[in-house]
Each structure stands twice: as C-alpha cells, then as structure tokens.
Amino acid sequence: MTTTGTDLLATHRERLDDASKAIRGRGYHSAFPESPSPRVYGETAAADGKAAFERYLGTTFPLETPGSRGTVITEHSPFGIPLDIAYPRTVEDGLDELLEAARSGMADWRKAGIDARTGVTLEILARLHKRVFELANAVQHTSGQAFVMAFQAGGAHALDRALEAVAYAYEEMNRYPAAATWEKPAKGNPIRMEKTFTVTGRGVALVIGCNTFPTWNSWPGLFASLVTGNAVVVKPHPLAVLPLAITVEVCREVLAEAGFDPNLVTLAAERAGDGLAKPLATRPEVKLIDFTGGSEFGEWLEQNATQATVFTEKAGVNAVIVDSTDAFKALCGNLAFTLSLYSGQMCTTTQNLFVPAGGIETDEGHKSFEEVGAGIAGAMGKLLGDDARAVEILGGIVNQAVISRLELAPEYGDVVLESRAIQHPAFPDALVRTPLLVAIDAKDEEVYGRECFGPVSFLVKTADTAESIDLFRTTVTEGGAMTAGIYSTDPKTLEQARDAALDAGVALSENLTGQVFVNQSAAFSDFHGTGANPAANATYTDGAYVASRFRVIQSRRHV
Amino acid sequence: MTTTGTDLLATHRERLDDASKAIRGRGYHSAFPESPSPRVYGETAAADGKAAFERYLGTTFPLETPGSRGTVITEHSPFGIPLDIAYPRTVEDGLDELLEAARSGMADWRKAGIDARTGVTLEILARLHKRVFELANAVQHTSGQAFVMAFQAGGAHALDRALEAVAYAYEEMNRYPAAATWEKPAKGNPIRMEKTFTVTGRGVALVIGCNTFPTWNSWPGLFASLVTGNAVVVKPHPLAVLPLAITVEVCREVLAEAGFDPNLVTLAAERAGDGLAKPLATRPEVKLIDFTGGSEFGEWLEQNATQATVFTEKAGVNAVIVDSTDAFKALCGNLAFTLSLYSGQMCTTTQNLFVPAGGIETDEGHKSFEEVGAGIAGAMGKLLGDDARAVEILGGIVNQAVISRLELAPEYGDVVLESRAIQHPAFPDALVRTPLLVAIDAKDEEVYGRECFGPVSFLVKTADTAESIDLFRTTVTEGGAMTAGIYSTDPKTLEQARDAALDAGVALSENLTGQVFVNQSAAFSDFHGTGANPAANATYTDGAYVASRFRVIQSRRHV
Incomplete structure (x- = not known):
C-alpha cells in the first residue's frame, strides 16, 4: 500500500505548523538540531554518515538522468582527499529529453494538490535529515567547510531554511480557497456561480548550485519550486556535486514511493567548462531559476533568461562601520570570528571595516585607527593560534581562484595582519589559509568597492563616522551587500546607520559582541x-520568494 | 491640523477589512456601487460629473510635472467631440529631474509606515469615487466605451480592482511583524536579540497606461506600488490621458494634504511618437513596471527592462469551445453580448469559437456548424438591431488601426455576419461598428492563432470537439489568452476542457448562458x-502581484 502525500502531511503536520507560526x-525557531553530538543524534550516527560518504568515493553515483551521455568526474576536495565520483553527464544535446522527462509528471503533481505535494516535500526533508551526517561529509569535502560548520550550515541550518521556504509556499498557496460560491444580488434571483481554484506550477524550475554552500543555497529554491507544483532540474557546481546528487536521490526516492514521477527532480551534472547553464537557463520550458554565484553570471541570467522568473544571490561588499564601543575586546573577538569562519568564504563575510582615521572611543579609552586594527588582528591571532583548533574554524580554501586573489591583496594597502598557510593535522593536502587584513585609504574605492571573495578584508580609513556612513551607503548601493554592521554607543549615529541601511537596502546588525555574528x-x-541591493534580487524567505513560483487557474460555472 | 495617514486608515478601516475578507x-463583493442611477449617486451627480469633464475641454490640465517642457495635446475622442486638453509634456531630457523629484519623498513615505500609506491610498480611492461621473466621461471620450460601461468598468469596477490590489498589498506587508524578540536557548544565559523589520519600496514604479481601459488597467498597479512605499510615474497612452491626469491630480492632492511630497505620483504625458516609454522603462531608478498594451512592446519590456520587475498584460487569442448545450438560445445570446460589448475591443473578448464541422447537439435538436453560426449571428442582429440601443453596447471604435484590421478580416474566410457602420444618434462623428463573424478552417491557424484586436471573431471549423480542445490548448499555449469558455453537456468533455485550461494556464468559464459573460x-x-500563458505575466490580483513591490529590511541588536 502506498503512503500518500496527504498521509505524509499528517505525519509532518506539527513540524509545518510550528514553522508557519515561526515565520x-x-x-527563535529550529526544527533540526544543530549539534552533531552523539547525545542528540546517537552514538553511531557520525561514523555511519562518514562511512556512507566514503562508500561513494571512486564509484558511479546511483542516479539516472534522462538525456545524459556517459558520466563525468569533476570534484576535488579542498581537504585534498581523492573523490573520483562519477555522475551522469548532461549535455546540450540531451536537454530535449531531459526537459520532456521533467515535464511529464507535472500534471499528476498538480492534480495531487497542495497537501499531498507539501507532505511529499516534508518527507524529503525528513529523509535528508536522517542522512545529515552523510550530507555533512559531502558538504565538507566539496565546499571546504570544516566538519561542524558543514553539519550545521550544510545540514541542520539548510534543512531549517528549506522548511522555512516550504512553510512560506504552503501559506502562499493557501491564500486562495480551493472553491468558492459567488452570489451577486440581482433583481429577481441572485446570480450564483461555483468557482474552482487550482494551484499550478510554472513549468521547469532550474536550480544552479554554488561551490561554497551547495545545500544551504540550493534547497530553499529547490523545495519552494517543487512544493508549488514545478519540476526541478538541479545543476550543481562542478566542484560540489555530491551534496546535490544525494539530495536529488532522496527526492526521487520519496516521489516514487508516493506514486509520482521521479523525474520531477533531476540532476544535471556537467563537465567544468561545458557551459550547460546558459542553454539550459534560456530554454522556453524553464520558468523559474534559482542561482547562487558570481555577479557576472547572475546578471547574465537576469538579463537573458527573461522567459523565467530569476532569483539570484550574487556578490557584494559587506561592510561594518566602527564608530565607538563599550566593549572593545568583545568587538574585536566578534569580528575576528566573523572574518575567520570558513576563511571568509561566506557571501556574508565582512569585507570592509570603516574606521575613522582619528580612531574611536571605547571602554578602554581612545583607540587610534592603528590600535583598532591591532585589536582585531590580535583577536584573530589568538583565535587561530592553535593550528588544530584553527582548521576547525577556517576549513579549506574552496578553489585556486581564492588563493590567487589572496596573493594579490597585500598590494592594495598596508598589511595589518598577514595571511598564513596552516598544515591541516588530519588532511595533509588540505589548502588552509588564515585571513588577511589590509588597511586602505577611503579614496581607494575602486579596490574595496568591489568584491574580493575569500579571506581578505579591508580596514578602510575614513575621515570620520559621517564619511564611514556615506561610503557604506554608496558602496552598498552600487556594489551590493548581503550583510552590514555598526558598532556605536551613540543613539544618533545608530539611527543614521539604520537610515543608511534602509536607503541602501541591507540588513543591519548593531553592536554584536557576543555569540551572534554579522555573517x-x-x-x-x-x-x-x-533583494533590495545589487547583491541579491531575492531573500530567504519572504512572500516574494514563493509567490511567483505558481499561478492560480480558476474555472467557474453557474449553480 | 493635518489629518494623518493613520487617521485616514481609521476612516476607511471597514472598507479595507471587508475587502481583505473578500479576497x-x-x-461576491463590491465596495463601489456599479449603478450610475440617481437613486444611488444623487440627482445631480451625473450632470455635475459631465460638467466637470466639459470644463477641461480646450484648457490646460492643472497639473505640474517636474522636468516637463511645455505642454502637449494628443487625445481624440472616438465619439468625435473635440477635446483639446493640454498636459505638461515630459521629454527624455527631463527624466533626470522627474525621477529625482519622484524619489525625493520616498524616505518620508517609507517612514510613515504601512498604516499611514494604506490610509492615504484608501483616501485617494474615496476621492476618486467622489469624482466617478467625471472619470466616466473622461474614460468614455478617450476609450470609446459607452457611458454606462465607462462608469462601471472605468469607474466602479476599476475602484474595486484598485481596492483589491491595496487589500492584497496590505495583507502582504503585514505578513512580517514590525518587531520581534529572538531568544536562542544556550548554556548559561539565552541569547536575546531585538529585531526591527521595515517595509521599503523598491524605487520608482512606472505605470504605462493603455487606450481602451486607462483606469481599470492602470489603477491596480499604481496603487499596489504606491501603498508599498514606491513613487509612481504614470505614463498614459497619448490617446487616453485625461482619466489618468485626474487620477494623478487626486493622488497629489491627498498626498500633500497628509503631509507627503506630491511628487510621489506624477504624470508623464508625451507626444505620440516621442517613444518616451523605452528610455523611461530602462532607467536604473525604475524598479517596477506595470504595462498594458500590445505584445510587441510588452515583450520588449520583459526582455529589456531587466533592472525592474515587470508586470505585463498583452495580447491573446481568447477562445470558446462549443461542444453541446441544453440552452442553445441562451448560448447564442450570451456569446452575442460578449462579442458586441465595446465592439469586441476588450482584451477579454472571445476571438475564436471552436465548433465541430458536424455541428452540435442542443436542446433544440442537432445544429449544424452553419446553424450554430447563424444562431450567434441572429442573436447579435437582435441585440444590435436598434441603433440607439446598439451604440450603448458597442461604444465607439478606439482608433483607426482597429478599422484597418476590421476591413481586412472578411478575406480570411466565409463571412457569417457582416460588420456594419452605425450612425450614433448623439455623436454624429463617432466611429461605430458592429462585430464581424468569419467562419474559418481549423487548418488556418496562422490567421486565428494570432490576435486580431477589435470587432472580429472567428468561427473555427474543427473535425470534432477533441480537435477543438487540442487547438484551444495549442493556440492558448502559444498565443496566450485572457479568457476561455466551454459549452458542453458532457461531464467528461468538461473535465477534458478543464485539464486543457490548466495545462494552457487560462481561466475557464463553463456554460455561461445568463448574465455572466466570459469577457x-x-x-x-x-x-x-x-500569468501562466503568453497573454500576461501577472494577474489581478494574487500574492505575486504585490509581493515583489517592496522588500523587508531588518536591523537587530542584543537586549
């Protein structure tokens, strides 16, 4: 006997309701525990997950993609271990077959209705959660995130973000009744009609994954599109296929079990350089695109894939304004962790720290510009002083392009803190680097006004906080930002920063000195x-992120 | 003492709540009575409105547009009366000034908050309602709609559609709390943060009006953008400026009274042929565009104004499938009215009637293909037999391009019903035409597969209903449609038509034989x-129509 999608919704109803309440x-809300502790997940979970990951190495991943031609091996672990996993290779010639297969299950998926689709999607999340250690290993060895971060950002938090998107989509689809009676007063008898409203997907949704956060950045769009009635083609970054291959495998397994066409979710792996994303993104069948990656290709999609609704997360110049503080040590510690986590390879890592040339007032008295730099550098030195501990914060460098940028960056100004290479105690071939901090003049906007992705941050010397706020506003308006912060003890300055953040369209974190980080x-x-500045045209998650993923089609008749 | 926006919301709270409940x-719901009867609107309302309209004739409309250069006269009444109303002329050179002026009030508009913006917007609707007879005259003499239709579609129903959009936007903005406390359990003390969420507009919203429904098609986008915090530039069709000039005047009046910058809403009238829409639509300040009009320019906007979110309503090939009926006479009467209303110049008028070559079963026995055509033609003859009555249904032909298409159309097939010119009893220079009905073969898809806007409909002779449904599906999928209908007594056929309508993404009206019409x-x-087929990428009104008109910007701090 088949477990229906509606049964599955009953199973996961409480999880959905809690998420709906939370949004x-x-x-605070979390549905998936973020601690990989054996007390939470059981004594064997970590070892089992690692073993499951290791079983993939050197094999062909068990997944079929319609229209694929042979297989392709493209990944390289930032920790230096050989992966050698082969995936079905999607090529331009096979797109007709792929997209036809993707679409063929859509009518049944539509007919199943909101509850069944939501039940299936929530079951997929539950199955992914059961494989969270396996996924964490896969994320670690493709993105370069250290294990605990890969478990959290790539597993538990990614599941929370996916659930959030599903909850939004469920709420959005339920804004419309399935049926309504319309009765217009009229002379004699009223005019009565019965109306039916059906949620229908837009078509094929394309998810283009990134190297650094293959699950966290792909799952919200993937599951928002799937639950709203679309078929989803997942095109992973060639260097981060495995986490999404596992994802697609789970999706297909649950879809098939519930009686749906597994080709509603497919993996389109390509050889690096094949350039599959462009022809795929501009196919008329593709109506939704979720992209995370560089600005150049993100903008290309926005400008060329005009047959689709495009959601992009691109590059930005994240900023923190340092004006004054009543907790200088904690400020330095907080920023040190932000700059160090995953070697600054987060789209949310602060790049520009605006500090007045004349220094700042603190609880430890006046601190000169140099002393502020030294304070942060000192905190980073302490945080990363022990190699074994440092690698668990830094993780590995995701690819060679990051190293190239890092090597060029000292020339941009005065080095406040040098980057150093660290030998990973467990992975001798891992590429590990500590962040570089460079002091730079406010006039050098052509340097700090564009993204320098990786472990490079700039201490920008401004005339005063007024100039810091101005530069914050202009750089974010022009270059975009995913995050912004301010440190100030002055309510008026905080207010000005809030206004600037609203003008520039970026979220603001104020005086973070504890265990919450701007990134x-x-x-x-x-x-x-x-979605309000050039770094991204959408957000995780609001109504706009889900509302255009489906349409409501009505029929009406007299009764 | 100024009446604040929040005061205004209190005044209109019940209207908003009723609308929110209705969506x-x-x-059935309506907030603005659709009957122009003196019993509803008072004995002098009609005469006062007409007089107010006539006072504009031959004058310069009292409106200032930043950056305008001189004035322009562009309108021509389809009823043949001279209008000669001058409006400030916006030119490409003046766009810097216009857009700067538009943006300068946005920060205050944002700061005012959701309730104040909603109060102001609802007050604008109430003021427009007070001027509904004046607006009806303005719509009549620009669009060519007969007076009662202009009053309803251009006045009361347009206000309902505007209110609907405002209700959706209000609901959408209120999905997010203004503030939240976040408390994460942690060893020792929980981590507590206070978070602030601010709704911010996207930038300048551009509304591009059309000739046939200057208010009905412009107001939803205009007010959805305004209430969500954007500034709005209204670019009317050169042949239908007055209804939007009055609209903009009312917006500016209410904004100023409530203490806001009137330049939050501006009129950008152009000389026909100036081509102002393209440079305006691609300005970086413009983040939202609402367009109603031809497919060519609509598609140009979708493909080129990629810095903005673009909402388009374009052309389509609306279809009705005729399979069988238990009320043949009523079927013919219903379709006759649909084809005749406003001389078929609605974006929702049926163009293609798919009828099997072998005829259909009816309550009057079998009717051959020719008898179906004759039945509809006969009903049209009866409906439009009396000239004085006919002109109140037909209105005037909106422009010469419609006449040209009408004159070409008899060549496409066998004329079932000729179009005839009617002398309008009240307006001797009015251009009035009855609809043309042409029988055409199913194979001539290159003719009926594209829009022939105006009083031209095709009786498409198909092999059988199965082919009718197939052609319906393919023509709508490829050419788009705003409306679709089916007449059938067979539940299985109805089910197939519903599936085809869901596949093609068009709303379906079934067996309309009374006072509800497919258009x-x-x-x-x-x-x-x-929003699910090529005729339009959006709908009035769903969540997707309002959700991307604003963003939510947060700030957070420890408490």
Missing part, C-alpha cells in the same frame, strides 16, 4: 539578503 | 489573467 512571529542569519527570523 | 473567500471578471473573486 509569522520571527522569534550568520537565523532561519525563520533573519532574512538572508534583502 | 480570502473570493465570494467579464469580478473583482475580489475572479482573477483577471493568470
């Missing part, structure tokens, strides 16, 4: 990106 | 367009 209140956002509460 | 239930949609209940 309305935007208080981290909490699902169900914090928006990730805003 | 959830999608039953009419009821605000708060029927969606207008779907």
